Amino acid sequence: MIEIRFHGRGGQGTVVASKILADALAKEGNYVQAYPEFGVERRGAPVFAFIRIDNKPIYDKSRIYAPDHVVVVDPTLVDAIDVTEGLKEGGWIIINSDKNPAEFKFPAKYRVAAINATEIAVKNKLGTLAAPIVNTAIVGAVVRILSLTKLESLLQAIQEQISIKPQDNQKAAQEAYEQAGRQS
Numbered sequence: 621m622i623e624i625r626f627h628g629r630g631g632q633g634t635v636v637a638s639k640i641l642a643d644a645l646a647k648e649g650n651y652v653q654a655y656p657e658f659g660v661e662r663r664g665a666p667v668f669a670f671i672r673i674d675n676k677p678i679y680d681k682s683r684i685y686a687p688d689h690v691v692v693v694d695p696t697l698v699d700a701i702d703v704t705e706g707l708k709e710g711g712w713i714i715i716n717s718d719k720n721p722a723e724f725k726f727p728a729k730y731r732v733a734a735i736n737a738t739e740i741a742v743k744n745k746l747g748t749l750a751a752p753i754v755n756t757a758i759v760g761a762v763v764r765i766l767s768l769t770k771l772e773s774l775l776q777a778i779q780e781q782i783s784i785k786p787q788d789n790q791k792a793a794q795e796a797y798e799q800a801g802r803q804s
Contacts, residue, residue, distance in 0.1 A: 623684045626669040628693030633755030638669035643777035735761035744792040760793030761800035
C-alpha cells in the first residue's frame with residue numbers, strides 16, 4: 621500500500637487535488653481512498669488530505685500517520701508545521717515552490733522536488749493573482765514524480781471532476797508534469 625499526505629490551506633484546492641489523483645488512480649484499476657481532515661477551519665487555515673493506494677481493497681479508514689510521500693501545496697507550511705512528521709525514509713516531499721529543492725533543509729533521508737505550481741496556475745488563469753488555485757498543477761507534478769498513474773488518466777479525471785476551466789486545468793497539470801520530469 622502507498623500512503624500520501626497532502627498539506628495545504630483552506631481554499632487552495634488541496635482536498636480536490638487528492639480527489640482528482642484518487643480518481644486518476646482508480647481509472648487504472650487501483651483501489652484508493654481519498655479523504656480530508658479539517659474541523660471548523662476557515663479559508664487559509666491548514667488542512668490535510670490523505671490518499672491510500674493499493675492493488676487490493678483497503679479497509680483501514682484511519683488517519684495516515686506514516687506516509688510514504690508528502691505533498692505541500694502551500695510552501696509557507698514548511699516553516700509553520702512539521703510536514704515530515706512520520707514520513708518514511710526515502711519518501712518524496714513535493715513542494716509548490718519556486719526554490720531549488722536543495723534550498724530546503726530537510727534531512728538527507730528524504731527526496732525533495734519543487735514545482736512552481738503557483739506560477740503555472742497564474743499563467744493558466746486559475747483562480748486570481750492574489751489567490752491562484754494550484755491543485756491541478758501540483759497533481760501533475762505528483763503524477764510525474766511518483767509514477768503512480770498515467771498522465772492521460774489524470775487529464776481524464778480533471779475533465780470529469782473540474783467544472784470551471786477544465787481545459788486550462790488540464791494544461792496546468794500537463795505543464796507541471798513536463799517540468800517535474802526534468803527534476804525527478
